[in-house]
Amino acid sequence: GGDDSGDTAEGNGSGVELVNDGTLTTCTSLPYPPFQEQDDSGEIVGFDVDMIDIVAQDLGVEQEIIDVDFAQIKNGAALNAGKCDIAAAGMTITEERKENLGFSVPYFDETLAVVAKQGSDVTGLDDVESQNLTLGVQADTTSLDYATSEGFKPQVFRHAGLQVQAMQAGKVDVVLQDLPTVLDWLKNKEDIAADWEVVDKVDTGDQYGYAVKKGNTELLDQLNESLKQAFEDGSWAESYEKWIGEAPEKTPTGTESGS
Amino acid sequence: MTTDTTVTEAGPAPRARLSPRKRKKISLAIQYAVFLVVIVTLAFVADWAAIQHAFFNLDEARKAFPDILAVGLKNTIIYTLSGYILGFFLGLVVALMRLSDVLPYRAIALAYIEIFRGLPAIVVFMILGFGVPIAFQDYEMPYDPYGTVALALGLVSAAYLAETFRAGIEAVPKGQTEAARSLGMSQGRAMFTVIVPQAIRIVIPPLTNELILLFKDSSLVFVIGFTLSGYELFKFGESLSTRTGNSTPLIVAGLLYLCLTVPLGYLVRKLEAKQKRGRV
Amino acid sequence: MTTDTTVTEAGPAPRARLSPRKRKKISLAIQYAVFLVVIVTLAFVADWAAIQHAFFNLDEARKAFPDILAVGLKNTIIYTLSGYILGFFLGLVVALMRLSDVLPYRAIALAYIEIFRGLPAIVVFMILGFGVPIAFQDYEMPYDPYGTVALALGLVSAAYLAETFRAGIEAVPKGQTEAARSLGMSQGRAMFTVIVPQAIRIVIPPLTNELILLFKDSSLVFVIGFTLSGYELFKFGESLSTRTGNSTPLIVAGLLYLCLTVPLGYLVRKLEAKQKRGRV
Amino acid sequence: MTHAVQVTGLHKSFGDLEVLKGIDVTVEQGQVICIIGPSGSGKSTLLRCVNLLEQPTAGQVFVSGTELTDIDVDIDAARRKLGMVFQQFNLFGHMSVLDNVTIAQRRVLKRSKAEAAKVGMRNLEKVGVAEKAEQYPAQLSGGQQQRVAIARALSMDPDVMLFDEPTSALDPELVGDVLTVMRQLADEGMTMLVVTHEMQFAREVADTVLFMDEGVVVEQGPPAQVIGSPRHERTKSFLHRVLNPTHVEEAASP
Amino acid sequence: MTHAVQVTGLHKSFGDLEVLKGIDVTVEQGQVICIIGPSGSGKSTLLRCVNLLEQPTAGQVFVSGTELTDIDVDIDAARRKLGMVFQQFNLFGHMSVLDNVTIAQRRVLKRSKAEAAKVGMRNLEKVGVAEKAEQYPAQLSGGQQQRVAIARALSMDPDVMLFDEPTSALDPELVGDVLTVMRQLADEGMTMLVVTHEMQFAREVADTVLFMDEGVVVEQGPPAQVIGSPRHERTKSFLHRVLNPTHVEEAASP
Numbered sequence A: 001g002g003d004d005s006g007d008t009a010e011g012n013g014s015g016v017e018l019v020n021d022g023t024l025t026t027c028t029s030l031p032y033p034p035f036q037e038q039d040d041s042g043e044i045v046g047f048d049v050d051m052i053d054i055v056a057q058d059l060g061v062e063q064e065i066i067d068v069d070f071a072q073i074k075n076g077a078a079l080n081a082g083k084c085d086i087a088a089a090g091m092t093i094t095e096e097r098k099e100n101l102g103f104s105v106p107y108f109d110e111t112l113a114v115v116a117k118q119g120s121d122v123t124g125l126d127d128v129e130s131q132n133l134t135l136g137v138q139a140d141t142t143s144l145d146y147a148t149s150e151g152f153k154p155q156v157f158r159h160a161g162l163q164v165q166a167m168q169a170g171k172v173d174v175v176l177q178d179l180p181t182v183l184d185w186l187k188n189k190e191d192i193a194a195d196w197e198v199v200d201k202v203d204t205g206d207q208y209g210y211a212v213k214k215g216n217t218e219l220l221d222q223l224n225e226s227l228k229q230a231f232e233d234g235s236w237a238e239s240y241e242k243w244i245g246e247a248p249e250k251t252p253t254g255t256e257s258g259s
Numbered sequence B, C: 001m002t003t004d005t006t007v008t009e010a011g012p013a014p015r016a017r018l019s020p021r022k023r024k025k026i027s028l029a030i031q032y033a034v035f036l037v038v039i040v041t042l043a044f045v046a047d048w049a050a051i052q053h054a055f056f057n058l059d060e061a062r063k064a065f066p067d068i069l070a071v072g073l074k075n076t077i078i079y080t081l082s083g084y085i086l087g088f089f090l091g092l093v094v095a096l097m098r099l100s101d102v103l104p105y106r107a108i109a110l111a112y113i114e115i116f117r118g119l120p121a122i123v124v125f126m127i128l129g130f131g132v133p134i135a136f137q138d139y140e141m142p143y144d145p146y147g148t149v150a151l152a153l154g155l156v157s158a159a160y161l162a163e164t165f166r167a168g169i170e171a172v173p174k175g176q177t178e179a180a181r182s183l184g185m186s187q188g189r190a191m192f193t194v195i196v197p198q199a200i201r202i203v204i205p206p207l208t209n210e211l212i213l214l215f216k217d218s219s220l221v222f223v224i225g226f227t228l229s230g231y232e233l234f235k236f237g238e239s240l241s242t243r244t245g246n247s248t249p250l251i252v253a254g255l256l257y258l259c260l261t262v263p264l265g266y267l268v269r270k271l272e273a274k275q276k277r278g279r280v
Numbered sequence D, E: 001m002t003h004a005v006q007v008t009g010l011h012k013s014f015g016d017l018e019v020l021k022g023i024d025v026t027v028e029q030g031q032v033i034c035i036i037g038p039s040g041s042g043k044s045t046l047l048r049c050v051n052l053l054e055q056p057t058a059g060q061v062f063v064s065g066t067e068l069t070d071i072d073v074d075i076d077a078a079r080r081k082l083g084m085v086f087q088q089f090n091l092f093g094h095m096s097v098l099d100n101v102t103i104a105q106r107r108v109l110k111r112s113k114a115e116a117a118k119v120g121m122r123n124l125e126k127v128g129v130a131e132k133a134e135q136y137p138a139q140l141s142g143g144q145q146q147r148v149a150i151a152r153a154l155s156m157d158p159d160v161m162l163f164d165e166p167t168s169a170l171d172p173e174l175v176g177d178v179l180t181v182m183r184q185l186a187d188e189g190m191t192m193l194v195v196t197h198e199m200q201f202a203r204e205v206a207d208t209v210l211f212m213d214e215g216v217v218v219e220q221g222p223p224a225q226v227i228g229s230p231r232h233e234r235t236k237s238f239l240h241r242v243l244n245p246t247h248v249e250e251a252a253s254p
C-alpha cells in the first residue's frame, strides 16, 4: 500500500520541511488506475504510489495519500492550501500548470486513447461530430483541454471512476482518457472489456510529472534526485512493467527539467 | 416627562444601586467599546491585501462575466425551476396518498417521504446519475441530462413539498370542515370549496422556502456530469476558480446565490408576518 | 348500532343517490384496484434481476462491511457532532448578538445569518477548504482536516441554530417576562430564571432537526479532500461504488444515513407532539 | 305527528371514555330547548351527534322523521335541515361575508347567484350586519362574526337550529347583540337546541331547560322549575356556582 | 399622608394611537377600586402603566410615596410593592406550583428556601390550592391556575394588588372560586385595583367604581352611584348592554 515503506525512521536528515512531520503527504485524485487506485483490500496502490514511496523512503518518512478532485491538484490549490507536499496524479506537465506548480522531471510519456463501443464505426474523434455522439472526458484534464481546443463539447466527469461508470451506464458514446488508464479498465473491468475498444491514440508529445508547491526547491530537488535514482537503478522500469503490463520502450533520462 | 420633576412625596425610596437607565447606559458603552476593539484589532491583524487578492479580485471577477450569468446562473435557474415543477406535482400526489384511506398508499407515501428527506441529496443524485442508468441500460432518460437533473431535484423536493401540502391541509382548523359539512356540503365539496383555498394560502411561505432550498441543492447536480455549457452556478464558479487558482469566481457565484436566496427569504418572512396578522 | 334497525318513522327521507357509506365503499374498492394494477404492472415490467444486481447486491454489500461502519459511519458521526458542537456555541453567540441593543452587533449577526443560510453548503466548504488556506498561508488550522471540517459544518449550522435560539426565546409568551418583572425580577434575572429554561424546551425539536440536516450536509465535506481513513459515509460508498461499478455500496451508505436521520426525525415529531399537548 | 328532533338511547364513547350514556330528548316544532351543565358533561357532544358531526356509538337520531343514524340515508341532504352555530364562529376566512352566506346555497341547494344573494342579504339584515356584506371575517368583531354565522345557517332554510355556546367566545358587551338575534329567532317560531351558560337567556327564552352532567340528562323541565327550583343536588350546586360567583362557599374547595 | 397609589396626568400613546388621555386616580390604603369600561378603552394599559410594564408617555405614578416614573428610581425594587394578576394567569410553565410562588421570594427578596416555602404554602392555603403545590400549571384548571397566580403575587407581600380581568379567561363555573378569593383579600384590607367585567363583584366589593371610555375616566364614585344610577350617557349605555344582554335595543346596530 501507500505507507508500507519499510523505513520508519523519525524525521529526515535532508532539511526538507513537510506539512505533517514524519509523513510525506501526497495529493491524488482517486481512482486513476494504474497510477493510483484502491485494490481489493482497500489499499491505495499504483505506479505513482510506488514512485512516491521511493521518495518517502529516501526522506526517511512514510507516504500518506489524500484524495482531492483533480481540479484542486492541477491548479496548485491543494498544495498551496497546505493539504499535501507532493501532487502525484498521472498529471501532464503543461505550460499553464507550470505557473502554479513546481514540476519534477518527467517520468512518463502521455498518450491519449479514444475509446468507443465495439462494433460502432467510430474510428477517431472526428466521428464524434459527424455522428453526433456524446464524448466523455474527465474534468480539468488535458483530455478536456484537448477536446475543447478541437471544438468538442464533451460531457465532463469529476473523476475517472465516474467516467467509467458513465461508460457502463451508456451515458457516453466515446471517451477520451489517458491510455494507461484505459488499458487498465480493459484489463480489469469485464463489462468494459466486453463492450469497448481503443479505436485511436493521440500522441500529444507531453509528459507526466510530479509536482510540489511552487518555490519548494528543497523538496523538488529531493524528488528529482530520487526519481533519477529510480530511473537508473531499474526500479522505475520494474514498476512500469508491473503496472502498465509491458516493458517500457525507453527509460526517462531525468535530464529535461519539468519546472 | 422631564427629568427634573421634583419628587415631592418621595418616601424612603428604594433608590439603592444604579438606576436601570444608568446601568443600561454603562452596559451599552461597554458593548460598543468591545465592538470597536475587535474591529480595530481585525483591521490591523488581518492581511487585507491577501484577502482582497484571493476573494475580491476585481480582475478575476470581471473574467467571470458575462458567462457566469449566461451559463451558470441560467442553468441554476433552469435546473431548479424544472425540478421544482416536477417536485410540486409529485409532492401533491404523495400528499394525497399520505392522506388517503387506502393503507398501502399511505405506507408508500410515508416511506417515500422518510427516505427522501433522510438521504443527503448528493446520494440521490449519484444513484440517479450513475446507478440507475447502469442498471437500466436500455432505458434512456428523455432530455438528458436536463431530464435527470429535473428528476433528481424533483424527487428530493417532492418529499418536502408533500409534507408541506399535508401540513397546510391539516393547518386549516377542523371547525372549517365541520361548518361546511353542517351546511350540507359533502366531504369532497368541503375539501375543494373551503379547505384547499385556505390551505394554499397557508403553504405559500413554506413553498417559497423550499424553492430556496432547491436553489441550494441544485449546486450538487454537478456530480451527475455535464458538458461545460451545462455547468450551473457552483460548478461554473468552482471550475473557473480552479483554473485560475483564485477564489474570486467562487465568491461571485456565492453572491449570485445570495441574489436568489436572500430576496426570496425576505419574501417568505413578509408573507409569514402578513399571514400571522391576518389570522381569522 | 345494528344495520337492520327498522325505520319506524321514516318520512319522505332524502335517500336519493348513493348513501355515503356505499359511495365510500366503491371509492375504496376502486383505489385498491388501481393499486393492485400498478403493482402487478411493475412486477412484470421492471427488470428485477437488474435492480437487485445493481442496487441490492449482497456480495457487494458484504464487501462494504465492516469498513463502512468503522470508517464511513464513524467519520460521518465525528464530523457532524464536532460541527454541531461548534455551531451550537457560535449560534448562541450570533443569537445573542441578534437580540443585542447594539446596532453593529445586530447588523453583523443578521448578515451572518443571511449569508450562511443563503449559500449552498458546498460553496462554503470549497471556500473554506481551499480559498482560505491559500489566502492565509501562514496560518495553520489546528487539527486539520478535522478542524476545517468542524469549522465548515459549524459555520453553516450556526446560522440555522442562531435563528432557532432566537425564535425559541421569542416563542416564550411575553406574559412570562411580564409576570417575572412584576414580581420584581430584573430583565436579566427574568431572562435566566423564566425565559431561557422555557425557550430550551421549545427549541429541542428544531435543534434535533438541525442535527439531521447537518448529518446530510456532512456528505459534502469530501470536497475538502481526505485520506482514505477520513472518508465519511457518502465518499466511502461512492468510492467503493466507482471501484466496483456497482451501486450497492452507495445504497448501503444511503441506508446508514437513514439509520441516523429517520429515528432522529421520529424523535423530533414525538417531541413536537408532546410539546403541543403540554402547552400551558 | 313527527317530532322536530328525536334522540333515543344515544350513546357516544371516545375510545374508553363514555361521554354520553344514553340520552333521550324530544324537541317539538317551534320549541326552544336550552342545555346547561358543567364543562365536560357532554353538551357539545350531544349537539354534534344530532347532526352527525360525531358518529353515535349507539342510539337513534330522527330529524323531521328522517333517521339520520340510518346507514343508508343521504347524510348531506339530511343535514341541510339542521343549521349549526359554533362557539368559534367558523366563518370561512377566505370569503367575504356575502360569499359565506351564499356559497352553500349555490353549491348545495343549486340556487342561482342572484337568488342566493337575495336570501343571504335578507338574513344578514335580519341579524343586523347587512352593511358588512363585502367585508372579510377578519375585519369583523366577534359578535358580528357570530351573527354572520347565524345568517349563514339560516340561509339554508333549516327546520332546526343548533347553537353550541354561541356567546362564550365573545367580549361581554358583544354578547347582547347575539342573544337578541337568537331571541328574535325564537319569537319567530324557529325550533332551537341551544347549549348555553347564559342563564338569563335560558330562563326567558327556553320552553324546556335540560341539565346534563357526566353524560346523562339529570333533570329537564320548564326553566322556572329547573333553574328556579331545581330538585337534584347536582343541579342545585351547579346553578349556585354559576349564578352567585362571588358567594362560593369556601375557596378552599379546589 | 401618602396615598397607596397616585396617578397624575397619565398619558400613553402607542405610536400615533393615544390610548390614555390624561388619567388621574388616587387609591387610599385598604381601598378597592374597580375599573370598568368597554373593550379597548385603555383599562389594561392604565394598570400596566401603574407598575410600569408600559412606560407612560407623560404623567407621574406614585406608589406609597415613591415616584415610579422617576428615571432614577430602582424600578425592580419599587415594583415589588405591586402585585399583579393577569388575565392569562402567566404562571411559569416549567416550574411546580410551589416553585412558582417561591422563586421570586428567593431570588428577589433573598428569603431562604424554607422561609419562602412557608410563606408560599400559607398563601396557597389562603387561595385554596395548597394540595396542588407539587403539580405543574398545565395540570391545573384555569381557576386553580389563577388562584396560584394570586398566591404568587401575595407571597411578595405587596402593598397593592393589581388585577387585570382575572376571571375573563375562565369557564363560568370557575369564576366563583377566584372572585371569592378576591373578596376575601378585600375583606382583609388589601389595597386593590381591579379591572373587571363582573358587575356583581364590583357592586358588592368595590369602594370606588371607575368607568373608563376612550382613554379617559368618564365617571367615578361609589358602586351604587356609578353602576346603580350612572349619570353619563356612555356609562348608561355600557351598563345596559352588559347587564341586560338579552334586551339589547335593536340587533340592527352593528
Ligand SMILES: Nc1ncnc2c1ncn2[C@@H]1O[C@H](COP(=O)(O)OP(=O)(O)OP(=O)(O)O)[C@@H](O)[C@H]1O
Pocket (backbone or CB within 6 Å): D014, D017, D019, D037, D038, D039, D040, D041, D042, D043, D044, D045, D046
Ligand atoms: N374528539 C374527542 N376525542 C376524545 N374526547 C373527546 C372528544 N370530544 C370531546 N371529548 C371529551 O368528551 C367529554 C365531553 O366533551 P364536551 O365537549 O361534549 O363537553 P361540554 O359539555 O361541551 O363541555 P364545555 O362546556 O367545556 O364545552 C370531555 O371529557 C371531552 O374531553
Ligand SMILES: Nc1ncnc2c1ncn2[C@@H]1O[C@H](COP(=O)(O)OP(=O)(O)OP(=O)(O)O)[C@@H](O)[C@H]1O
Pocket (backbone or CB within 6 Å): E014, E017, E019, E037, E038, E039, E040, E041, E042, E043, E044, E045, E046
Ligand atoms: N402594545 C401595544 N401596541 C399598540 N397598541 C396597543 C398596545 N397595547 C394596547 N394597545 C391598544 O390600546 C388600546 C387600549 O388597549 P387596552 O388593552 O388598554 O384596552 P382594555 O380597555 O384593556 O380592553 P379589553 O377589555 O379588551 O382588555 C386598544 O386600542 C389597543 O389596541
Ligand SMILES: [Mg+2]
Pocket (backbone or CB within 6 Å): D043, D044, D045, D164, D165
Ligand atoms: Mg362544549
Ligand SMILES: [Mg+2]
Pocket (backbone or CB within 6 Å): E043, E044, E045, E164, E165
Ligand atoms: Mg384589557
